Amino acid sequence: MSISASEQTLPDFEQKLIEVRRHLHQNPELSHEEVQTTASIRAWLAEAGIRIAEFPLRTGVIAEVGGKQAGPIIAIRADIDALPIQEETGLPYASQVAGKMHACGHDFHTAAVLGAAILLKSRESELQGTVRFVFQPAEEKAQGAEQVIKSGALEGVRAIYGMHNKPDLPVGTIGIKSGPLMAAADGFVIEVEGLGTHAAVPEAGIDPIVTGAHIVTALQSIISRNISSLQSAVISVTRIHSGTAWNVIPDKAILDGTLRTFEESVRSLIITRFEQVVHGVAAAYGTKATVRWVKGPPSVFNDSELAQLASEAAVEAGLNVITPVPSPAGEDFAFYQKQIPGVFVFMGTSGSQEWHHPAFDLDERALPISANYFAVLAEKALKELSTDIPLEVSK
Numbered sequence: 276m277s278i279s280a281s282e283q284t285l286p287d288f289e290q291k292l293i294e295v296r297r298h299l300h301q302n303p304e305l306s307h308e309e310v311q312t313t314a315s316i317r318a319w320l321a322e323a324g325i326r327i328a329e330f331p332l333r334t335g336v337i338a339e340v341g342g343k344q345a346g347p348i349i350a351i352r353a354d355i356d357a358l359p360i361q362e363e364t365g366l367p368y369a370s371q372v373a374g375k376m377h378a379c380g381h382d383f384h385t386a387a388v389l390g391a392a393i394l395l396k397s398r399e400s401e402l403q404g405t406v407r408f409v410f411q412p413a414e415e416k417a418q419g420a421e422q423v424i425k426s427g428a429l430e431g432v433r434a435i436y437g438m439h440n441k442p443d444l445p446v447g448t449i450g451i452k453s454g455p456l457m458a459a460a461d462g463f464v465i466e467v468e469g470l471g472t473h474a475a476v477p478e479a480g481i482d483p484i485v486t487g488a489h490i491v492t493a494l495q496s497i498i499s500r501n502i503s504s505l506q507s508a509v510i511s512v513t514r515i516h517s518g519t520a521w522n523v524i525p526d527k528a529i530l531d532g533t534l535r536t537f538e539e540s541v542r543s544l545i546i547t548r549f550e551q552v553v554h555g556v557a558a559a560y561g562t563k564a565t566v567r568w569v570k571g572p573p574s575v576f577n578d579s580e581l582a583q584l585a586s587e588a589a590v591e592a593g594l595n596v597i598t599p600v601p602s603p604a605g606e607d608f609a610f611y612q613k614q615i616p617g618v619f620v621f622m623g624t625s626g627s628q629e630w631h632h633p634a635f636d637l638d639e640r641a642l643p644i645s646a647n648y649f650a651v652l653a654e655k656a657l658k659e660l661s662t663d664i665p666l667e668v669s670k
């Protein structure tokens with residue numbers, strides 16, 4: 276499949292992007308396994324005459340357009356990995372790999388950002404700076420962004436932009452807001468140690484299951500009694516494992532779950548109270564408990580000036596701009612925003628199912644719309660930032 280900046284009509288361009296997206300959809304690769312996906316992206320970039328910037332990444336690709344004129348460097352990011360989900364869409368281009376699926380639309384992100392690169396390549400000499408395209412691996416593991424940062428691919432970049440498809444927004448609509456957009460996503464593992472005994476004589480032991488049940492209940496009071504009603508947070512215990520027989524009280528109970536927050540101060544407060552509650556309840560029931568945190572990405576927090584610029588670009592591109600409701604899902608794009616100012620947007624795709632659903636799909640008419648939007652945004656951002664003072668990172 277050949278893609279070229281010489282495509283003359285929108286239908287041809289749209290068809291090429293659809294072909295790219297469907298190729299990726301049929302051949303999904305999980306986080307850190309995106310070898311063939313990387314090779315395909317490199318081939319499409321090369322065919323379009325877009326230069327590849329070599330950074331030490333095992334999977335993923337960095338490319339650049341521009342540099343003919345002096346000016347700032349901005350980045351546009353797309354994630355490329357799939358999920359361990361068995362597809363149930365029944366589409367003719369459904370996944371050909373058992374148990375793996377692009378159920379989060381990263382194939383859409385990749386095709387759309389590739390399209391933006393092709394559009395910008397066709398007017399490269401006019402760009403007032405450089406656009407760096409980051410085709411990032413391992414977003415679903417929340418590890419790819421940090422790998423890109425470690426590779427040096429963000430050095431010299433003034434601002435970064437990215438998107439996530441939004442099934443509940445119609446095609447032609449884009450959600451843009453300053454401040455928090457997606458949640459910090461942390462996991463936890465609670466281990467409760469008791470003393471096993473026969474189930475008929477519970478007084479001879481110390482029941483970790485009873486302790487665990489009270490911990491689950493007590494944790495729910497943290498948000499309702501410690502966090503303002505004007506702030507958002509979620510604590511969910513999602514798995515409890517204990518015991519091996521119906522007539523034996525076990526020695527141990529393990530509880531897993533997740534914490535979602537939008538503000539760093541709230542995140543810190545809940546973690547402190549969480550550990551106090553767990554240890555306090557455990558002690559009250561004569562057990563011992565430990566808490567292990569699996570730190571995820573921080574909150575996606577959009578720079579206000581760049582968000583305004585992104586909204587203006589959306590209007591110029593003919594999109595309907597709305598202020599979206601923040602999502603409690605996590606996104607490792609947030610790691611970039613800890614390094615440089617950035618904006619993450621929600622692109623309407625008229626989907627019937629939410630992210631990570633085995634029947635997830637989207638409306639491919641959003642592909643050329645998204646490609647054009649990021650091309651317009653890149654040109655506008657380069658022009659604005661070439662005369663602007665450096666933006667500060669919100670940490």
